[in-house]
Amino acid sequence: MAIAREATPVSSAADIKDADLDREDLLQIYRNMLVTRGIEERGHILYRQGKIPGSFYTGRGNEGGSVGVATAMRADDVGAPIQRDMGVHVTRGTDPWRIFAQYMGRRDGLAAGKDGNVHMADIRLGLIAMVSHLPALMPVAVGCALAFKIRKEPRVAVAWSGDGAMARGDAHEAMNLAGVHRLPVVFICDNNQYAYSTPNRLEFGVDHLADRAAAYGFDGVVVDGTDVLTVYREAHRAIEKARAGGGPTLLELVTLRMEGHAVHDDAFYVPRELLEAYTRKDPIERYRRWLKEQAILDEEADDAITVEVKKLLNDAMKRAEESPLPDPSELETGVYAEPEELDTPHHK
Amino acid sequence: MAIAREATPVSSAADIKDADLDREDLLQIYRNMLVTRGIEERGHILYRQGKIPGSFYTGRGNEGGSVGVATAMRADDVGAPIQRDMGVHVTRGTDPWRIFAQYMGRRDGLAAGKDGNVHMADIRLGLIAMVSHLPALMPVAVGCALAFKIRKEPRVAVAWSGDGAMARGDAHEAMNLAGVHRLPVVFICDNNQYAYSTPNRLEFGVDHLADRAAAYGFDGVVVDGTDVLTVYREAHRAIEKARAGGGPTLLELVTLRMEGHAVHDDAFYVPRELLEAYTRKDPIERYRRWLKEQAILDEEADDAITVEVKKLLNDAMKRAEESPLPDPSELETGVYAEPEELDTPHHK
């Protein structure tokens, strides 16, 4: 018995019109998904080459979710994406070379070597850097929404959580506060069916995490997270509803984590059939097929985009490798902020 | 739109049979409610006499809820009651004189002066002492249920929370874990419509807190908390369901906090009409009327019980006042437990 609505897939041309996307937008989504995957694939290579210290995480299988939601955000909306949401950084315009620099702990990484992997964000792009402790950024995003409400700004905050992290108190307190004040925030749950090795059935005792929304007085929607257009449409609706004062929505985007929790994990615990089923539903392949069916993309255009993305990323890698490692003298800088730092536009 | 079931009131004689209570039980419930209120009324007097240090809290208006639930528990079930649940301590058999000693910070208080007011419990009666931090005992009670499940014991844990405290992460993590493992635990929400001065509408954005149960995969029931028999029936059902392996239930017992948050608070923020409405629904008066209607109690028996309770409590107060204050030398004892202490039956 699902309490949440299950989103019907985008299918017809009319659906797309509704969703407010033109041809260029549709191709940009495609490009962003390719860049997203391309960054993470190259990250793998850099990792194997010993150039990425620590561990390495990817969001393969979540390109539809991350790019779909980020595409629905407006420029001055803000978001707090998590470990599978590289597509959000890409879509919001983060320079790929800085992401590679981030991976490698270089000075031009978004965290300047102070933090690693996807613990990063460019606040000027309206993104807030995650911490490891999940889903601590949910209440933080709610606070952004609170600021917008207090200042009566037509802006929306987007908060991400994994399926596993929804078990934590932070998720509850965030959604409860947002529900009480009907804040302009949209909650996205990247349900990739696992939290590390832990399957959904050991994480929660309900059919769909989106059913939780009803416990806070707002709507929940279960969405096929491998279908970027449906994700986009539902995110767009939810974001615009929030902007219009309609309060929060919880979108559960169902996909599968297509790789291990991190590089060291071969994910032996994921049943082969499940993996195969989701391989067939690969968000990029799916979307590419659809673009071709709709005659938005032909072989030639596809090749051109592929080449363009490849060049972008290879150049980015090269540039990142030229970025220096931080100097040990930087160790103790930045523990505290200086008053001048509040003089940036977003702090005024 | 309520997701939770709303409990129909107990009315007919048949209902009572179902509820498995005989005449003596019904009178014992009455006695326990009188003792509960009597303890707290005398606490007020002691407080005004300057004999109770610190602050002082009562559960007036919640005697139906606390006594009703505790009556439904079996001897080897365990519970973690909160600040409005004196009735639980009374029903489980806590000696009133030790409660007065507790109030006054005496050595014979259940916390021997180390802690005060209703931060107390007798573990030998299956009760766990609350901490101030609400609702921290919810996950603790879930852990009791986990122990019962591991040991395959037919015992049930009962976890209490206020309406306000349901907003905290602890409530969520506790209910989620219990839902995943279908643990033998019953969650009771004392919804007295306020958290200190904060009304329900600023605490949660949903119609009924019992609706939360659906978010964890178990049943929620909204119960008139001023009606001790309905509370008993619903608690009995939920507890026996849990014992039979049917998993948790969340019972929301709706009443009104009939006094301020604590002695210092005149509760000016509670609308007079609301207070009057609930004065008319006083759980003890209501139940007394019912007992008389059912000819279980006549004037004479009522007087006899009243006198008996009065004597019990006056003697208890006297005895408590004879209990010494702790000696300063006891300050540093008991920070750590000694191995021998694990040799008690419940720790074997």
Added chain:
Amino acid sequence: MATKTYLQAISDGLREEMRRDSRVFLIGEDIGVYGGAFKVTQGFLQEFGEDRVIDSPLSETAIVGSCTGAALMGMRPVCEMQFSDFVSCAFDHLVTVAAKQHYRVGTPVPIVVRLPSGGGFSGGPFHSQNPEGFFAHCPGLKLVCPATPADAKGLLVQAIRDPNPVLFFEHKHLYRRIKGEVPDGEHAVEFGKARTHREGTDLSIITYGAMVYTAEEAATAVADKDGTSVEIIDLRTLTPWDKQAVLDSVAKTSKVLVLHEDTHTSGFGAEIAATIAEEAFENLDAPVARLTAPDTPVPFSPPLEKAFLPQVEDVVAAIDRLSAY
């Protein structure tokens, strides 16, 4: 200048900052309609409206977490823990998120967490604590512990203007008991500058918060008794703390007592004592002594609580021991 209670000074500082800067808003439990458990924000809802004085759900994590978010969006949130004890429920958000965000990615988190702290009222284990010792160990936070009404106002104003997360420990026992001159209008007190509460030559007491007054009574007592001249250094802020002022005082007196109401082991007193021992070794004529609460929860019953809290007699005894060394 006007004479005000410590509580009034806090209330006034907060109100003035809210009038001056529309980015300042308040969130906490029962701070609106009720005016706060200690009435610090009485009348604020009426003056500033419910957008800027938010009665939150019972949700310390959401309170602090949402302050962080609002701060990142350019607001200046000030939240209240109803009692400082409940900050344990927001520990993760302070230590993991707010404290580290600037170091990690360069985004300032200007939030203030108000923390009514301390014992002396039979509040028991959960309404009496002084949790500063835990947070002193966390880089990225600032910790403020005013002792006087003037500092309570001035340090709160400074805290609100500081670009970092600031924990503002308000000692409940000072709220209505302590009165003092408070500058009218604009008044900010720099962090990291200790205040010499009393000048002396024989012995230094390094302390903060309510213990400043316990130290003062003891200092008066020993002066009367045998003429011992005690200097009292009120640290005012623990992070940053004014090491130089402490070392200067020790250089002058050569004997030092570190005093706090928080419990002993790994309390902030350990940091002060270790620093003095390391950096003023050659100036010391006696070991650095610490006087603190013992390593127990704060007990409820009056005789136990009295034994728990450092008393004037205890300070006098510690001074006597040091004098006799």
Added chain:
Amino acid sequence: MATKTYLQAISDGLREEMRRDSRVFLIGEDIGVYGGAFKVTQGFLQEFGEDRVIDSPLSETAIVGSCTGAALMGMRPVCEMQFSDFVSCAFDHLVTVAAKQHYRVGTPVPIVVRLPSGGGFSGGPFHSQNPEGFFAHCPGLKLVCPATPADAKGLLVQAIRDPNPVLFFEHKHLYRRIKGEVPDGEHAVEFGKARTHREGTDLSIITYGAMVYTAEEAATAVADKDGTSVEIIDLRTLTPWDKQAVLDSVAKTSKVLVLHEDTHTSGFGAEIAATIAEEAFENLDAPVARLTAPDTPVPFSPPLEKAFLPQVEDVVAAIDRLSAY
């Protein structure tokens, strides 16, 4: 006796206690099917079944809180934080509930929280911390920081049998790197007894955990260089800590360096240093020195992390400074 890694010793100790005592059960994230993020519990699910090896939701509060409840019902729960850093999410349950329950109402809470800790792998700010400093300030908890495989087993067994909440800090950098002789079968190591890792006469290093080995390398280096004889005291447990062993060593050497990987201010080193300064004042020929990580989050990038963690060279330099005093 057999030679085992530190990790294997922990795993064996845990397995043996589970075999011996059916009240012992495990709960944590990914400890069952996956065998734990570090594979400490590999094979446990198969041997003990899913009632005793519970893959919990991502819920540190529920993990620790439910352990407390199960312990009150007579079980002996051992839970794992996937990384010690995440214990911040269970801070309240440890400090507020588990630590205080016995003092308040006399009910023991025998739980063990396993905490894979420490840096050295570019784990960054949230997978590298040494959070013992926070908890050392909380009466009612016990803190264990084994350095050797034998102690890792023996102290874990002791922790499980202890009637109090015990935080067991396992240093990740020792897991597979450090091997040593471990007694077979029944082996418990008493809490509060330091171990002399190396005898010496010129200077004492007081340390614990992974820093024992850093100290050892430095001690060897200075012995080779100029014959300085360094004594290394491995505290093994921080609460309780073996003050007497430390004071005895200081009485012998008169110079002391306190060393830990945790950050500086209000770290446990402050408590040790303050205690030595207070109780061994007359035995000291030099100020008590502290060498620790600086007051920053743990940085990710290798050059920064290397600068953050106390290195052998840093210890050598500190020894040289003390020797020259």
